[in-house]
Amino acid sequence: MNPQKKSITHQQAEEQQLSQHDQQTQPSSAHEFASVEEMLRHDARDTHVPPAIVRRLEQSVRQLPPSPRRPWWRRILGGPRP
Amino acid sequence: MNAIVSESLEAPKPLDAPQPGLARTDFADLYSQHSRAIYYLALRLLSDPQKAEDATHDVFLKAFRKMDQFRGDSSPRTWLYRIAINHCRNLQQTWNERHMVTNAEEFVFENAPARTDSPFRVLETKELGQRIQRALQRLPAEYRLLLLLVADEQMSYEQVGALTDQTADAVRGKLHRARKAFAVLFHQSA
Incomplete structure (x- = not known):
């Protein structure tokens, strides 16, 4: 590998690390929201769903006992389960 | 609603039977589209991330079991919200006094x-x-x-x-x- 190219790559990596560190250590920027709803939407977008939920769901779904099936016409028209 | 309950009449897919994995079912789409909204609602109603996680799991499990009863009278989001609101209300009844x-x-x-x-x-x-x-x-x-x-x-x-x-x-x-x-x-x- 070309030593000059390697040096540039190393420098780029260091810069990237510094940038990431800055992003982590700098306080988050100020925000202004025009309404309660706008603020709640921002908060909702910033809220991450724990990945554990989908794993638990997969497990729970597998453990569900098979229930008696309703005929297709009853599923469409409604009515009591057998 | 056909997007969610996409069962063909000729070859019905047993939605209420165990599935090989959520990723291959229509239920996976339902989860990916609405899980954030349901989790956020539960989080802010229950004020507890762990309770919100449990509630979101329970809401989607209930939805999974009731998918064949969903007739599309409301949007999927509204349907899931209804299940979530009822679920959170039931949970809150036990510690209602603190939140009055x-x-x-x-x-x-x-x-x-x-x-x-x-x-x-x-x-x-x-x-x-x-x-x-x-x-x-x-x-x-x-x-x-x-x-x-x-x-x-x-x-x-x-x-x-x-x-x-x-x-x-x-x-x-x-x-x-x-x-x-x-x-x-x-x-x-x-």
């Missing part, structure tokens, strides 16, 4: 100077969630729910009204008071 808002506090909202027209300035967005939670917790339960539902851009006033058993006009009327009460509490939480 006194009449004295409601009096404070009504007599506080109106600040709903002023913007909400937040210096540290890292603390935004905590401030929102503190303000929501002190709101009357009905105001809290209305604000959370109306903030969802997929929900119309009519749909919010259907979920909370009132007309769209009643929702509009209460929202004004809910916004005002929230603004008072939010500014107090700084």
